[in-house]
Amino acid sequence: MKPVRKAIFPVAGLGTRLLPATKTMPKEMLTIVDRPLIQYAVDEAREAGVEQLIFVTGRGKASLVDYFDMAYELERTLDDKGKDKHSLDPSRSGYGELVSVRQQQPLGLGHAIWCARHVTGDEPFAVLLPDDLMVGRPGALKQMVDAYEKLGGNIVCAQEVPADKTSSYGIVDPGMSDGHVTEVKGMVEKPDPADAPSRLGIVGRYILQPEVMEKLAAHETGAGGEIQLTDAMAKLIGTQPFHAIKVDAVRHDCGDKTGFVLANLALGMEDPAIAETIRAYLNR
Numbered sequence: 001m002k003p004v005r006k007a008i009f010p011v012a013g014l015g016t017r018l019l020p021a022t023k024t025m026p027k028e029m030l031t032i033v034d035r036p037l038i039q040y041a042v043d044e045a046r047e048a049g050v051e052q053l054i055f056v057t058g059r060g061k062a063s064l065v066d067y068f069d070m071a072y073e074l075e076r077t078l079d080d081k082g083k084d085k086h087s088l089d090p091s092r093s094g095y096g097e098l099v100s101v102r103q104q105q106p107l108g109l110g111h112a113i114w115c116a117r118h119v120t121g122d123e124p125f126a127v128l129l130p131d132d133l134m135v136g137r138p139g140a141l142k143q144m145v146d147a148y149e150k151l152g153g154n155i156v157c158a159q160e161v162p163a164d165k166t167s168s169y170g171i172v173d174p175g176m177s178d179g180h181v182t183e184v185k186g187m188v189e190k191p192d193p194a195d196a197p198s199r200l201g202i203v204g205r206y207i208l209q210p211e212v213m214e215k216l217a218a219h220e221t222g223a224g225g226e227i228q229l230t231d232a233m234a235k236l237i238g239t240q241p242f243h244a245i246k247v248d249a250v251r252h253d254c255g256d257k258t259g260f261v262l263a264n265l266a267l268g269m270e271d272p273a274i275a276e277t278i279r280a281y282l283n284r
């Protein structure tokens with residue numbers, strides 16, 4: 001079994017739910033407390049053993065790639081002023097190899113993944129959607145990689161979603177379950193609650209085998225007229241092991257206004273430097 005050395009970060013979406021903030025700023029550069037969403041996702045991938053970061057970007061997303069550059073001038077200025085350089089973390093610690101590929105048009109998540117096919121080649125890879133902020137120790141992807149080492153094949157991260165929210169998720173048709181691991185018999189993208197095979201919703205972490213790229217190459221459109229990753233993954237079921245796992249982590253859907261604000265509060269309350277002030281304000 002090949003290890004998961006590569007991770008795709010699809011960051012070419014339009015982020016319309018967070019307009020006007022995302023008009024000129026990539027959604028993934030929005031900050032939760034003191035760091036952008038993309039950094040949380042990259043840190044999670046590195047912790048899971050990922051060596052190569054593949055950003056699928058689009059128009060107006062250059063700042064996402066720039067963020068991981070060394071910032072020599074800033075370092076120098078902080079040095080001159082005798083200031084702590086800890087706050088520059090992303091540009092100072094090793095972040096592995098960063099490759100950026102372009103999605104010319106936002107045709108859907110499946111299409112964004114397919115744009116990275118030449119970089120992933122014949123290796124398995126992880127996919128992390130940075131707007132799904134997962135807070136866990138160890139991180140969500142590390143928990144999935146540990147499961148992958150036993151199960152192999154394809155693994156999606158899943159959680160129970162409210163019955164009236166199935167139309168916002170890819171939903172798993174479940175087979176046998178063993179603890180946190182459920183065999184995947186089928187998958188449907190954004191079903192109406194009445195048609196949903198379960199309430200097990202797929203959230204933004206995946207470990208996939210390279211064959212999914214062949215399925216994506218058909219460029220078939222699905223729900224919402226987009227090229228859906230769920231539809232391509234569904235075609236692998238029966239040909240390769242496919243499991244959903246529930247990780248021990250809290251998920252914040254930061255692609256949505258409520259989730260974004262709540263994530264700031266939740267992580268702010270975990271930051272000893274500001275937690276007291278936030279708590280006092282909320283109590284008032």
Ligand code: UTP
Pocket residue numbers: 010011012013014015016017018027056103105106107108109111112129130131255
């Ligand atoms: P979303 O469904 O959150 O779409 O995409 P979005 O465009 O980012 O945001 P809204 O719904 O308009 O507010 C899930 C992930 O897939 C990426 C997004 O960047 C996000 O990380 N994506 C989506 C692409 O990279 N390309 C696409 O064509 C669509």
